[in-house]
Amino acid sequence: MHVYLGADHNGFELKSKVIDWLASRKITFTDFGAIEYDGDDDFNDYARKVAEAVLRNNSEGHFGVLICGSGQGMCMQANRYKGIRAALCRDASEVYEPRGHDHANVLCIPANTASEHFAEILDAFLSVPELPDAKYQRRARKLDED
Numbered sequence: 001m002h003v004y005l006g007a008d009h010n011g012f013e014l015k016s017k018v019i020d021w022l023a024s025r026k027i028t029f030t031d032f033g034a035i036e037y038d039g040d041d042d043f044n045d046y047a048r049k050v051a052e053a054v055l056r057n058n059s060e061g062h063f064g065v066l067i068c069g070s071g072q073g074m075c076m077q078a079n080r081y082k083g084i085r086a087a088l089c090r091d092a093s094e095v096y097e098p099r100g101h102d103h104a105n106v107l108c109i110p111a112n113t114a115s116e117h118f119a120e121i122l123d124a125f126l127s128v129p130e131l132p133d134a135k136y137q138r139r140a141r142k143l144d145e146d
Contacts, residue, residue: 001061001126003029004053006046006074009039011067011111014118018065018109021119027126043068047077051084054105058083063126064106071110078106083144090114095124103130103140 003022007015012034022029032049034041043066050064064086066074071088078086086106087098090113098104107125109118130136 001027001063002057003027003126004032004050004057004062004064005029005067006032006050006064007034007067007111008041008043008046008069008074009034009037010043010069011074011109012037014067014109014111014115017115018067018118018122021122043073044077047074051078051081051086051106055081055083058105062105065122065125066106066108067111068108069110069112071108071114075106075108078108085140085143089121089125091117092120092124095121096128099125099128100131101136101139102143103136 005015033046047066050066054062054064066078068074075086075088078084084106085102085104086108087104088108089095090110109121
């Protein structure tokens with residue numbers, strides 16, 4: 001398993017906690033920034049880097065995790081890429097359907113509302129399998145169509 005991380009200034013502090021959590025579980029990761037706090041940075045830049053990395057390494061067990069204030073901006077930017085299925089999850093109960101049914105490959109966490117629950121959200125996202133049922137496979141393929 002490998003995780004590609006990105007966070008803007010609003011997600012900067014939470015990203016450091018995510019890094020510690022991943023390291024404690026021996027999950028490899030690549031940090032695309034922000035590397036240092038910059039209150040004027042743009043979420044778009046980090047979302048693009050993570051989305052492109054997920055697409056380049058498009059295989060089972062490679063995921064993106066994006067963190068910004070609301071999670072919405074990162075999610076919108078990432079979903080502009082064909083092949084990216086980014087899901088905004090505020091708690092672990094919101095993970096099952098986008099991950100299992102829709103085969104989400106990027107998790108967007110809102111730092112403003114989910115920072116207390118990030119570990120449960122990450123654990124759920126990384127452990128819920130993509131359901132192999134034909135209908136879920138078909139629907140995930142349609143998400144990637146033009």
